[in-house]
Amino acid sequence: MNYSGFKVFWEGITGNKGWTPAWRDPEPKAEYDVIIVGGGGHGLATAHYLAKVHGITNVAVLEKGWIGGGNVGRNTTIIRSNYLLEGNQPFYELSLKLWEGLEQDFNYNAMISQRGIMNLIHSDAQRDAFARRANAMHLSGAGGELLNREQTRAMVPFLDFDNARFPIQGSLIQRRGGTVRHDAVAWGYARGADSRGVDIIQNCEVTGFDIENGLCRGVQTSRGAIKAKKVAVCVAGSSGRVMAKAGMRLPIESHVLQAFVSEGLKPVIPNVITFGAGHFYVSQSDKGGLVFGGDIDGYNSYAQRGNLPVVEDVCEGGMAIMPMIGRARLLRMWGGIMDMSMDGSPFIDQTHVDGLYFNGGWCYGGFKATPASGYCYAHLLATGRPHEVATQFRLDRFMRGGQIDEKGQGAQPNLH
Numbered sequence: 001m002n003y004s005g006f007k008v009f010w011e012g013i014t015g016n017k018g019w020t021p022a023w024r025d026p027e028p029k030a031e032y033d034v035i036i037v038g039g040g041g042h043g044l045a046t047a048h049y050l051a052k053v054h055g056i057t058n059v060a061v062l063e064k065g066w067i068g069g070g071n072v073g074r075n076t077t078i079i080r081s082n083y084l085l086e087g088n089q090p091f092y093e094l095s096l097k098l099w100e101g102l103e104q105d106f107n108y109n110a111m112i113s114q115r116g117i118m119n120l121i122h123s124d125a126q127r128d129a130f131a132r133r134a135n136a137m138h139l140s141g142a143g144g145e146l147l148n149r150e151q152t153r154a155m156v157p158f159l160d161f162d163n164a165r166f167p168i169q170g171s172l173i174q175r176r177g178g179t180v181r182h183d184a185v186a187w188g189y190a191r192g193a194d195s196r197g198v199d200i201i202q203n204c205e206v207t208g209f210d211i212e213n214g215l216c217r218g219v220q221t222s223r224g225a226i227k228a229k230k231v232a233v234c235v236a237g238s239s240g241r242v243m244a245k246a247g248m249r250l251p252i253e254s255h256v257l258q259a260f261v262s263e264g265l266k267p268v269i270p271n272v273i274t275f276g277a278g279h280f281y282v283s284q285s286d287k288g289g290l291v292f293g294g295d296i297d298g299y300n301s302y303a304q305r306g307n308l309p310v311v312e313d314v315c316e317g318g319m320a321i322m323p324m325i326g327r328a329r330l331l332r333m334w335g336g337i338m339d340m341s342m343d344g345s346p347f348i349d350q351t352h353v354d355g356l357y358f359n360g361g362w363c364y365g366g367f368k369a370t371p372a373s374g375y376c377y378a379h380l381l382a383t384g385r386p387h388e389v390a391t392q393f394r395l396d397r398f399m400r401g402g403q404i405d406e407k408g409q410g411a412q413p414n415l416h
Helices: 005-013 041-054 089-100 102-106 124-139 149-155 182-195 236-244 308-321 323-327 370-383
Strands: 031-037 059-062 117-121 145-148 170-174 199-201 206-212 215-221 224-233 252-264 272-274 281-284 289-300 330-341 347-350 356-360
Touching: 031 041, 031 215, 041 059, 041 182, 041 370, 059 182, 059 224, 089 102, 089 124, 089 370, 102 182, 117 124, 117 149, 124 145, 124 170, 145 149, 149 170, 182 199, 182 370, 206 224, 224 236, 224 370, 236 252, 236 330, 236 356, 252 308, 289 308, 289 330, 308 323, 347 370, 356 370
Parallel strands: 031 059, 031 224, 059 199, 117 272, 224 356
Antiparallel strands: 117 170, 145 170, 206 215, 215 224, 252 289, 252 330, 272 281, 281 289, 347 356
16 A cells, blocks of 8 residues: 555545555564564664665564564654764764655655754863764765854753853754654554565564574574574664574673653754753654653663663753753653663674674664664675675674774763
C-alpha cells in the first residue's frame, strides 16, 4: 500500500476500512542469506538498505520483543551532524542527508522537523572550541554558524542570559538539525524492508550462535535454530550480553539514559537547545510537551528505568538556563539502555569469527545515526568492506591506539 494525502482523505470518508498492516508477521524460514539480530532502528535500517541498495532480500530481522519497543522508541528524537573529528563528522553528515530524504525513501511520514539545534556558549574557551567544531562541520558540508549573544537572544529570549554562574555568551547553531518522530522511524523502516521481501520476526530471542571452526553458521532462537550465511548483531545496550553468547567481550558498558516529557504547553521553544555548561537538552514536541534529557545513570544496568538523582540533575540543568521550566509539570519519563564505548564512538565491523558482524557502542548518538548506521552496515555486509565514512569504526581500534575521542571520555568520565 502506498500512502498519500489522497489515500488519507479517501479512507476518512469511507470509514477507514482499507488500511492494511504495515508489514507481515511471517514464520521464520530454515535459512537466510543474512540474519540481523535486533529489530531496532539500526537493524531495520540495515535490512531496508540491504534490500533497496544491494538487492539482498533473503534477510530476516529477529527481534526479541516488538518493533519499536527498544531504544528506537526511547530517546529524545534529536537529529544533528555537529560533530568535530574526522572519524565521526562525515558519518553523521551522511546520516543527516539520509534523514532529509527518508520519508520519500520509504513512503512513510516520520515527522522530520529540521527546526535547528542550538548549542549554548558560556565561556571564551567554549566559544573557541565551538568555532573549531563549526569549521569541521563546514569541511564536510554540514553547515555550522556561530551566533553572538544578541543574535542568540533574538531567537530564544526566554533563556536566562544574565545567570551569574552560567552567562550565555552566544551559541553554535546547525539549522539543518532538528527532531524526528522516533517510533515512526521504526515503523517506516520496517515497512520499507518488508515491502522488499525481508522477514521481520518479532518475539524471537536469540539464545546462542552456531559457531564451528571459527565460522558462524546461524543462530539458536526461542523459535528454533535458523541458519544463515552471515549474522549481523545490532542490539544497542544488550550488546555485551548477546555477544557474550559468541564468546566475545566488548569494550562497552551498558547504562540507562533517561528522557522526560512535560505536560502539553503552547509553542514556546522554536528549536533544539543544549546547555553548554551542563548536560541538558530540550525541544518541544508537536503535542506541546517539552522533551528533555541529560546524563546517563552512574551505574551499569540492563533495566529500562532510571533513578531519582539523575532526574534531579537534569531538572537542575533546565532551571539553570530556563527558569520558566520550573512551572511545567512532568508528565512521564522513560529509560533506554545505552551501549557506551570507551571513547564515545561506535563500532561497525566484522568480528574475528567469519560470518559474524557487530554494530554497537553508539553512546548518545544512536538515534541520530540510524540511517547512516544501517546504510554503512548494509554496505559492509554486502561487500565485505567498510563504507568510506565508517572506516575508523573498527573493533580493534583500542589495541591499535586508534581511539576516536569525540568527547575524550567513556561511559563515565570519572571512571575512565
